[in-house]
Amino acid sequence: MAAIMVGLRDGMVVTSSSGGKEKVGRGGGVYNSRRRIKQFIVGAKTRILFFISFLFLFFIICTRITTFMGWHPHYATSRGDGYTVLINTWKRNSLLKQAVGHYASCSGTDAIRVVWSEIDPPSHKLLVYLKNIVRSKSQTAHKPNFKFDLHEEDNLNNRFKPIEDLRTDAIFSVDDDVIVSCSTLDLAFSVWQTAPSTMVGFVPRMHWLDVEKDGVAYYKYGGWWSVWWMGTYSMVLSKAAFFHKKYLDLYSYEMPASVHEYVTRERNCEDIAMSLLVANVSGAPPIWVKGKIHEIGSAGISGLKGHSKKRNQCLNDFVSLYGAMPLISTNVKAVNAKHEWFW
Known part of the structure; x- marks a missing residue:
C-alpha cells in the first residue's frame, strides 16, 4: 500500500x-x-x-x-461692523411697522432710518410705537438707533439724501413692503464688505443694446424674466440693496442736476439713476445675492400699465444725460454654500 x-x-x-x-x-x-x-x-x-x-x-x-478662494467674509460683531437700514415709506404705516420690527431683530442692524416725505410729520403715537418695537425686537445688547428723516417735499430723490450722524459705512436701502430674512441679509452684508464700492442686492435687472442708428445707441431695460432667460444682469434695484454711504452725497451733490429734475418730474426711475451712478464711479458690475425676499404689500408702480416702456425711456434718457453707458453686465451670483448642494 x-x-x-x-x-x-x-x-x-x-x-x-x-x-x-x-x-x-x-x-x-x-x-x-x-x-x-x-x-x-x-x-x-x-x-x-x-x-x-x-x-x-x-x-x-x-x-x-x-x-x-481668497474671500474672507466678515460678520457683524460690533457697532462699527453693522449696517444702517434705510426704509423708504409712503402712507403705509401698517407695512412700516412690520418692516421696522423685522429689521430691528437682525443682529447686524446698527440703526434704522425712515425716509418720510409726507406733508404731515409722523404722529407722536407712531414714533413712540416704533421706538418701543425696536427695543423689544432687538436681539442684541446694543439697541439700534431709530429716527425719522423728514422731508417737506414728496420726491423720490429724498430716499438718497445724505444722512447725518451715521455710524456705519454700509447702507441697506429697502422699501417698506420688502422683507429680507436676517440670515440672508447677513450674507449680503458679508458680500458687500468684500466689494464696498459696488451695489449688492437681491433684485437684479439688465440692459442690452437694441438698435444703433446714426451713431446713437438705444437700450432696452430687462426685468426679472429677462435676467432669468439671459442669465445676466447689470443692475440691482435699490428696493433691496447695500451700497456705501458716500453714494448718498454723490447722488445729491455730484450727479447731474438734470437727472434729479427728471426723477422729480417723472416720479420714477431713481433706482436706475443710482445704479448708473455707482457703476460710473466704481467701474464695476453690481453683485446679485440669491435669497428670498417677501413683498408684504400690494403691487406698486411696477404693476402699472406701461411700466416697462417708461423704464426703457428712463434708461435711455439717463444715458443721454451721462453721455455714456456706464452699466457693466455680469453673470456672477453669490449664494450660501451651506444651503446649495447644486450650483
Whole structure:
C-alpha cells in the first residue's frame, strides 16, 4: 500500500497518497468560517473609518473654501461692523411697522432710518410705537438707533439724501413692503464688505443694446424674466440693496442736476439713476445675492400699465444725460454654500 501523508493546509486536514491525489477533510471548516468572518469585520471597520475620515475632510474643506478662494467674509460683531437700514415709506404705516420690527431683530442692524416725505410729520403715537418695537425686537445688547428723516417735499430723490450722524459705512436701502430674512441679509452684508464700492442686492435687472442708428445707441431695460432667460444682469434695484454711504452725497451733490429734475418730474426711475451712478464711479458690475425676499404689500408702480416702456425711456434718457453707458453686465451670483448642494 502506498504511503499516506497527513498534514494541515490553512486549517484543513489534508491526506495525500503517493499517487499525488489530495483529499480535503472537514475537520477545519469551523476555523475557516471564523477566519473569514473576522476578515470581513476588519474590512468593514476599515471602510467605515475611511468614510468617516472623508466626511470630516469634506466638512473642513467646506468651512475653509472661502479662505482658499481668497474671500474672507466678515460678520457683524460690533457697532462699527453693522449696517444702517434705510426704509423708504409712503402712507403705509401698517407695512412700516412690520418692516421696522423685522429689521430691528437682525443682529447686524446698527440703526434704522425712515425716509418720510409726507406733508404731515409722523404722529407722536407712531414714533413712540416704533421706538418701543425696536427695543423689544432687538436681539442684541446694543439697541439700534431709530429716527425719522423728514422731508417737506414728496420726491423720490429724498430716499438718497445724505444722512447725518451715521455710524456705519454700509447702507441697506429697502422699501417698506420688502422683507429680507436676517440670515440672508447677513450674507449680503458679508458680500458687500468684500466689494464696498459696488451695489449688492437681491433684485437684479439688465440692459442690452437694441438698435444703433446714426451713431446713437438705444437700450432696452430687462426685468426679472429677462435676467432669468439671459442669465445676466447689470443692475440691482435699490428696493433691496447695500451700497456705501458716500453714494448718498454723490447722488445729491455730484450727479447731474438734470437727472434729479427728471426723477422729480417723472416720479420714477431713481433706482436706475443710482445704479448708473455707482457703476460710473466704481467701474464695476453690481453683485446679485440669491435669497428670498417677501413683498408684504400690494403691487406698486411696477404693476402699472406701461411700466416697462417708461423704464426703457428712463434708461435711455439717463444715458443721454451721462453721455455714456456706464452699466457693466455680469453673470456672477453669490449664494450660501451651506444651503446649495447644486450650483
